[in-house]
Amino acid sequence: MGSGAVVVRCLLLGAAAGSRSSLGVAAPVLTARTPEDGTRSRTTRSGQVLALLGVLGELVGDKLPRTPSRLDPPGPVLRAGSGASGGVLLARRAHASPYLPALAGVAGALAGIYGGAAWRAWADARTADWKPAVAEDVVAVGLACLAVRT
Numbered sequence: 308m309g310s311g312a313v314v315v316r317c318l319l320l321g322a323a324a325g326s327r328s329s330l331g332v333a334a335p336v337l338t339a340r341t342p343e344d345g346t347r348s349r350t351t352r353s354g355q356v357l358a359l360l361g362v363l364g365e366l367v368g369d370k371l372p373r374t375p376s377r378l379d380p381p382g383p384v385l386r387a388g389s390g391a392s393g394g395v396l397l398a399r400r401a402h403a404s405p406y407l408p409a410l411a412g413v414a415g416a417l418a419g420i421y422g423g424a425a426w427r428a429w430a431d432a433r434t435a436d437w438k439p440a441v442a443e444d445v446v447a448v449g450l451a452c453l454a455v456r457t
Contacts, residue, residue: 313401317411320397320454321390324412325419326447328382329365331389331412333358334451335396370440376424383420390416397454419447 324331336358339351368374377386394412398405423443430439 310401310403310407313398313403313408314411316454317390317394317397317408318415318418319450320393321412321415321417322419322422323415323447323451323454324389324393325377325386325416325421326423326443326450327362327365327369328377328386328389329358329361330447330451331386331391331393331416332396333362334455335393335400337362338455340400366444369444370437377420378424383417386420387413387416390414390419393454423447 320331320334323334336354339355341351375382377383390412391409392412394408394410395405397412398408427439427443430442
C-alpha cells in the first residue's frame with residue numbers, strides 16, 4: 308500500500324474516531340492480522356474483545372440522554388488522540404512512517420468531531436433523536452471499515 312493510500316485511510320479512520328472515539332483504536336485492533344499459522348495470542352484476543360466491548364458501549368452510550376456533547380472538554384482532545392493513534396497503527400501495519408498518518412488521523416477526527424456535531428444538531432431538530440444517532444453510527448462504522456480493509 309502506498310503512502311498516499313495510508314494517509315487517505317487515516318483520514319477516514321480519524322473521521323470515524325471523531326464520531327465514535329473508540330473506533331480510532333478499535334478498528335485496527337479488531338482487524339489485526341494473524342500470524343501465517345493462523346494463531347492469535349491471548350493478548351491479541353483479549354485486546355480485540357476489549358476493543359469490541361468499547362465500541363459497543365459507546366454505540367449504546369451515545370443514545371443516552373445524559374451523554375455529554377462530543378464538543379465538551381476533554382472530548383475533542385480524546386477523539387483527536389484516538390484518530391492519531393489509529394493513524395499510527397495503520398502506518399505500522401503498512402510499514403510506513405507514522406508522522407503524516409497520525410496528522411491525517413487528527414485532521415479526520417477534527418472533521419468528524421465538528422462536522423458530525425453540526426450534522427447531528429441539524430438532524431436532531433428534524434426527527435427523533437435516536438434516528439440521527441443510528442445513522443451516524445452506520446457512517447462511522449462504515450468509514451472505519453473502509454479505513455482498515457485489506
